[in-house]
Amino acid sequence: MEGDLAHIGAGLAAIGSGAAAIGVGTVAGNYLAGALRNPSAAASQTATLFIGLAFAEALGIFAFLVSLLLMFAV
């Protein structure tokens, strides 16, 4: 079957989504740990939280895109 290697590559690229999950978890977990220690400062840092989440998540999305490209465009 043609395109077998591309499928393997797509699966390998999908590992990147898991790596992004680690990143997102680290950001959110550290925010929560900090917020529980000092709840009064938590509200002022939500914007930073979302920026951090977005940066971490974007790399997972890149991995997903590479996987899609390998599945449907190569």
Place this chain on the structure above:
Amino acid sequence: MAGEASEEGGLVFHPLDQFIVKPLFGDGAISFYTLTNVTLWLAIAVLAAALVFVWGTSGRKIVPGRLQSVAESIYGFVYKMVEDVCGKDGIKYFPYIMTLFLFILFANYLALLPMSYSPTSMIAITAVLGFGVFIVVTVLGFVLNGPSFLGMFWMKDAPAVLRPIIAVIEVISYFVRPVSHSIRLAGNVMAGHAVIKVFAGFAALTLVSPVAILGITAIYGLEVLVAGIQAYVFTILTCVYLKDALHPHH
């Protein structure tokens, strides 16, 4: 296409078919003036945003009704965000940021209707938004600060040996900004919609269909969240980039 291989045993997976651009009338070639499902949903998003704000605030009641309080709280939310991130002198650019936020928010939420098309899942559309922000911010930086805008790339706090290396990295990361800015939005929306369609494909199997339908419901709830968060993230990153142009030395 590698998608044909999975059509065995009643399972039909075409998670990406929902992103095909089709002409509304007939099926001729698509050129830049053809009315397609993309232009239809772009127009609906723009009209809906205009409707909520023009019609919603037309009464100007002291005690706002439902639509007026929605419009007022969105306005207040974005205004506060611009003020918090960019400072007082960023307020001048509030209309631009408000427009971006409203367009992305309405396009994202309308895309969650069944059978709709999601304009923000097209990289062509989000790239226009992302590169638009990039060009605006870069031009604004040079107009407001002159050549000293380039000082943004030269970290004075870093050790002298590291400064050229950091400058190269900073320049690269500056030029990657519009790419990640636009792909983040398109990728998130596209990934979410594709996941819903994959679960919908599993719903064709009688054995797992209850689980699949529960899964669709859960993912749909997540997508409602993601639609709002991605509009917020796109806007707040625009504010952050704008802050760099207004105050490059902080």
